Amino acid sequence: MKSVVIERPGSLTIETRPLPQPAAGEVRVKVQYASICGSDVHIWHGHNPFARYPRVIGHEFFGRIDAVGEGIDSRRIGERVAVDPVVSCGHCYPCSVGRPNVCSELQVIGVHRDGGFSEYALAPADNAWPLPESIPDTLASLVEPFxxxxxxxxxxxxxxxxxxxxxxxxxxxxxxxxxxxxxxxxxxxxxxxxxxxxxxxxxxxxxxxxxxxxxxxxxxxxxxxxxxxxxxxxxxxxxxxxxxxxxxxxxxxxxxxxxxxxxxxxxxxxxxxxxxxxxSRLNSKRFPQVIGWIEQGLLQPEKLVTHTFALSEIEQAMTLFEKQPRHCCKVILKVD
Missing domain, CATH: 3.40.50.720 (NAD(P)-binding Rossmann-like Domain)
Known part of the structure; x- marks a missing residue:
């Protein structure tokens, strides 16, 4: 599979990597669309204090589940899902009071573990939120920013x-x-x-x-x-x-x-x-709320999108996002 990798600060490449296999409790997502965030640019340039290298970046992404790990119902295969990048332990003090976004063992997909600027990505099954058909594929990665x-x-x-x-x-x-x-x-x-x-x-x-x-x-x-x-x-x-x-x-x-x-x-x-x-940092299980708001027509994510690129054009897309704030807002990457 093709993946966008920051090997070290300043080094952005597209690598061919082995297809990852979901562990127990995980799903594998065949990524279809992803969107660029400022934090992706910061990881590229070494300005994100939380990033671990080398890293497949991307924490705003959408696709279909194509494989499941042990303990996950195989009927989830084929689901259209937006992925919450916040991975928490579930038992520390912040998690116990409903603040998993500042978990003592917090990991963020695309920052601490490999993310969605890739043809396939892994995520805990509980982080893969099913989407109604009313949210189009092209806008589904924008659930996370909201x-x-x-x-x-x-x-x-x-x-x-x-x-x-x-x-x-x-x-x-x-x-x-x-x-x-x-x-x-x-x-x-x-x-x-x-x-x-x-x-x-x-x-x-x-x-x-x-x-x-x-x-x-x-x-x-x-x-x-x-x-x-x-x-x-x-x-x-x-x-x-x-x-x-x-x-x-x-x-x-x-x-x-x-x-x-x-x-x-x-x-x-x-x-x-x-x-x-x-x-406020990241989100504390707000995906269902935002999905509902978009489904009800309370939000218009399409108003944020100014550009779309193929995954193979990632450096051009990232550079545009960084250097052209006057004319660029959200950049969507078409992955498949």
Whole structure:
């Protein structure tokens, strides 16, 4: 089988590898479509602190089960499935309180174990979620990105009356817009970014107001508005302090980033407004929720897709995703 392998940082190749055999409790997925995430690019360049090399990358993927391991019902063969990349132990403290995404022994498919940029991939059977026919093959790999928005909004508990501010109109920010508008009915969603093309995408995905802060600071453009819900989907270390300063008293702030750089906050800035600060990593079994939302028509994943490439064109696709943020959002890889 053909697999995209990062042998070491900076080395991206397509290798011919033996067909993997599912172990007990696993299924093998014949991958049909996958999509590129920023973390795939970070693994390629050696900027993902969690990656283990060599690695077959790709954690957003879809296909059909074509083989099962011991203990798995053979009737699952042929199922159309989207794969949750979060693999947890099931017995540590985080798992016991419903937070398998921060399991003490966490493994992520495509990061710690081989992923879906391959003709075949292995996954625990419980991580392979059947899809209704109403979700087309070409969009099915996008279930996973929407679970990121589902996870942070589960903490933030949006309401229709919230004034929401989203930093960043990249893929994470766009999925957050769709979830806030389509699922929770938030009536005012403001998005800030420095690229006009990304702000245009934000509008297409349902944002009510778009702000370009490349020249004029955000606080000077909000006209005194105090957001009650803020999502940082841009992940620059300077954002948190600004978000805290701009937030309404009693606001909720959600962080999606992994910056290792420090930021400066005072306890007073948080406590004086009694702000709630939430962090979110990956997803904690949100696949059924997101699949249901898409099936109900509450989300439109097609609005994220700007390009499609064959798996054999992976380097071109990854380079476009990285270098052309003005014109590129989600890139779909056709595998079979």
């Amino acid at each position: 679970t990121i928005a589902a996870n942070i909004t589960a903490f933030l508990q949006p309401t229709a009356n919230d004034i929401a501010l989203i930093y960043g109109a990249g893929p994470m920010g766009l999925t957050a817009i769709q979830v806030l508008k389509g699922v929770y009915g938030v009536q005012q969603v403001i998005v800030v970014d420095r690229l006009p093309e990304r702000l245009a995408l934000a509008q297409q995905n349902g944002a009510d107001r778009m702000i370009d802060n490349s020249q004029l600071p955000l606080d000077a453009q909000l006209d005194g508005i105090k957001p009650t819900l803020i999502i940082d989907a841009a992940c620059h270390p300077s954002i948190l302090a600004e978000a805290v300063a701009l937030a309404s008293p009693a606001a909720r702030i959600g962080l999606l980033g992994f910056s290792g750089e420090p930021c400066t906050l005072t306890q007073q800035s948080l406590t004086s407004k009694e702000l709630s600060l939430f962090t």
